[in-house]
Amino acid sequence: MILTLKKATLKWVFVVMALLLVAGCSNNSSSTSNSHNQKNSTTSDKQNATPNTPSSSTSPDVSNSIVYENTQYGFKFKLPGIWKGYSIVTNQWEGIALTGGNVVETGPIISIRDPNWTAKTPRQDIPIMVFTLNQWNLLQQEVFHIGAAPLNPSELGRNNYYVFALPARYNYSFPAGYKEVENILSNHPLQTTKATKLQLGSTETLLAKMMSMAKQGKIISSDFAVKTTNIDEVEKVWGKADKTDFVAAAKGQYNTYSKYKVVIGFNKGGQIFEARSNSNQLMGITLAEAKEVLGTPAHDAMVNGQEIIGYRANSSFKLELVFPQPTNSKPNPVIDHYNVLYPEGTVNSMADDPGRQW
Structure with missing residues (x-):
């Protein structure tokens, strides 16, 4: 009787243990499945996420010019x-x-x-x-x-x-x-791009100034006007000339004042008829630019290896610019000197000499 009871008890113990073992395996399987599903969900979220775009303040776009x-x-x-x-x-x-x-x-x-x-x-x-x-x-x-x-x-x-x-x-x-x-x-x-007009540079301004002063009978290096000034007035201010030459072809005497880079021409009465300058300010003037700025000259002559172009400043005075004669190697020479001329001051009525025109 007792033996039969023990066998029955052991049987139920084995049944209970078997049930517990099955339940444990089922829970394990469910946990593993859930964990796998979570991993797949995370990967999918990452693939669908919008990437962060750095702001322009931290990464400027240098490609936009x-x-x-x-x-x-x-x-x-x-x-x-x-x-x-x-x-x-x-x-x-x-x-x-x-x-x-x-x-x-x-x-x-x-x-x-x-x-x-x-x-x-x-x-x-x-x-x-x-x-x-x-x-x-x-x-x-x-x-x-x-x-x-x-x-x-x-x-x-x-x-x-x-x-x-x-x-x-x-x-x-x-x-x-x-x-x-x-x-x-x-x-x-x-x-x-194409420029609509030439802005006045120093050379253009200088040429305009030379023409403006020529209308007053003056050059840029001197306040002594031709026609209205006597050579004595120049000597009172500048002193004795470095040298004086008589130039028959030019119709008068010429005083050279090296310090001022000026040569003054005057007639027998001492009246100044020509003022000449070879100032360093002139160094920027070329033959082509002089013609471009001042226009077609009224006088254009080749004399003794020089090209002399002349313009009428007004009814009394003329402006002349003197350049080395153009060559193949230097087709656009730089100015040598220029002068303002009062032609009437070269007339010698006593000798029936009509004087110079240029």
Whole structure:
């Protein structure tokens, strides 16, 4: 009886243990399945998520370029987008005569300034020198030089009136940003457009001044007017001339004042009929530009290896410019001197001499 009871008890124990084992396996399987489903869900979320786009403040778009346009001189300059907010600074270049050291030409330098530039931490500008075509030719002929550097500016481009150039050794001090400017320039960012008119440069202004003073009977180097001034008045102010020559073909005597680079012609009565200047200021004037600015001359003659062009300033006075005669090697020579003439002052009625016309 007791043995039978023990067997029954053991049987139920085995049944219960079997049920517990089955339940445990079922829970295990459910947990593994849930874990697998969670992993798949996470991967799917990542694939469908929108990627974060960095803001422009932390990663600027340098591919979008901007353009500076100068309509006065006729050019455009492409800049990277990070130069938005740039400023323009204008200065002047000066052309120094090789002899005498006087300034004979000037022109603008237009500098594009980095928007990050400050007085405390300056950065490299992009300087663009502007030359008239005539000024550029004079620079190549070494009529004048710019700055202490032995090198000339390098041409960036040109249009119908101007040449645009980069100053020699513009970044000699290697300021902050100079490498960035070099990279900008390496992409040839300057493009020229047609200029509508020639802005008056120093040479054009000088020629206009010479004509204006000629109408008063004066040259740029002297306040002594022809016709109304006697040679005695000159000697009272300037003293004795360095030398005096009689020139029959020119109808009078000529006093040379080397200090003032002036020669004065006068007749027997002492009346001044001609004032001549070879000032260093004239060094920028070429034959072609004189004709371009002053127009077709009323007088144009080749005499003793020189080309002399003349203009009527008014009914009393004439303006003459004297150049070396053009050659194949120098077809556009630089002026030698110029003068203002009062033709009536060369007339000698007693000798029945009609005098000079030019």
